Amino acid sequence: MDVFNFIAGLSSVVGLVITVRVWWSVRTIAEGYSRQALLPQFQRRLRGFTKNLKIHEQGKNAAEIRKALVLCRGTLQDLVPHLGRHGKNRALHVMGAIEQVLSLEDNSALWGQSGVIIAEMEGLNNTLVVLTNEMKWRVPNA
């Protein structure tokens, strides 16, 4: 009787472990496909918004620079939950840089720091390329 109970208990534990493992695998695969589906959308948006920033930075259009920065920030916020720890840290760093530029109340200060903004935008572009590459790399290994 004791042996029977032991086997029954062991079977329950093994069954539970298998169920959890299957659930985990299905979840991981689903997340991978979800990222794969979202990746092109995020890439297109971020590339486009960065182009906006460059155009309006060159054109000294403070209002449109702010608008483009807000769009970038919003897209990064949407992107963060889909990133790993390293990518998330980079995205948060870029969002922090965007916040700093957005906190400039005087538009003249925004133009005055155009060199800084260009550097920020170039840094943002490079980071976005790295981020999207990381996403590409992560999906097959998810």
Next chain:
Amino acid sequence: MPNEQAWTRVQEELAKRTESGTVMWSTNQFLPSIRKNVVGDVIYSAAVNGRMVVVYEYSYTAYDVDGPTEENDVAIEFVDNMGNLQWQWPKLPYRWQLLDAIRYTLCGANDFLKTFLPQGLPSPQSVQGA
């Protein structure tokens, strides 16, 4: 460092002087060839305080959440004698008013009003009372 308030006043004043005829603009035929996406291939130029200023409308591709869209904007620039860009003015709301004032004066809209309404333009009071 560009000063937003000062350049807003400059653009506003330039629009006023254009309307009053103090600043005279002309269309420049060769300049569109060295500018991108100029709407109508028309660039307006004027000498203002010894500096050559050009104004033109241009189109560009903007990106929104839904994707790319075509947008128009107005550029105001200091240029040299060859039409090369020296400095682009900041984009401020009066740029559209300035462009409209230039087009209004250059096409002779005011003369049209005077000839079309030979009794003279209605005063604001008579318009309100109508």
